[in-house]
Amino acid sequence: MKIEIFRLAIDFGLMVLIWMVQLLIYPGFKYFGKDGLSxxxxxxxxxxxxxVAPLMFLQIGLVIYFWLYYHLMFAPNLVYAILVALTWISxxxxxxxxxxxxxxxxxxxxLHKLTQYNWLRVILWTAIxxxxxxxxx
Numbered sequence: 615m616k617i618e619i620f621r622l623a624i625d626f627g628l629m630v631l632i633w634m635v636q637l638l639i640y641p642g643f644k645y646f647g648k649d650g651l652s653x654x655x656x657x658x659x660x661x662x663x664x665x666v667a668p669l670m671f672l673q674i675g676l677v678i679y680f681w682l683y684y685h686l687m688f689a690p691n692l693v694y695a696i697l698v699a700l701t702w703i704s705x706x707x708x709x710x711x712x713x714x715x716x717x718x719x720x721x722x723x724x725l726h727k728l729t730q731y732n733w734l735r736v737i738l739w740t741a742i743x744x745x746x747x748x749x750x751x
Contacts, residue, residue, distance in 0.1 A: 615750070621676045622746040628669050628701075629739040635662075636736050640729045644722065651720040659713050670705070673698050690749050697742045704734055 639658070646654055677695045684691055708731060716724045 617676075617679065618746070618750050621680075622743070622750060624669055624672045624676065625739065625742045625746050628666070628673070629743045631666065631669075632732075632736050632739045636729070636732050640725070640732060643716075643720075643725050646720075648720050651725075652717070655713070655716050655720060659717070670702065674702070690745060694742065694745055694749075697738055697745065701735060701738045701742075704738070709735070 643651055643655070677698050680691045681695065709728070712724070712728050712731065716728065
């Protein structure tokens with residue numbers, strides 16, 4: 615049960631973080647102006663990586679742990695692994711390129727696209743936490 619609580623803590627942290635990003639940080643980008651955002655966005659992406667990356671790597675570690683010790687084919691563990699994989703795939707192939715586009719061209723259109731597409735990660739990490747609660751309780 616302790617490992618499940620640890621998983622819940624990691625996942626809950628990522629969920630809270632993505633909701634803060636979605637509701638506070640990304641909408642706030644539009645108030646910087648093009649020059650301010652151009653400077654701030656590079657700092658933001660570098661610094662947020664120091665928070666998000668370790669948590670995401672811990673999630674991958676937990677997927678591997680549950681795969682080895684609790685059988686990945688147990689349906690909820692498989693669903694968990696798929697949801698975590700989708701967060702990684704969307705981050706690497708959608709959101710990192712979007713942030714790179716904002717670094718090059720911080721337009722209102724790029725910011726709007728980022729905010730709209732980010733609902734995908736909000737839904738994924740929220741679903742992960744809901745699944746965690748289902749598995750624990």
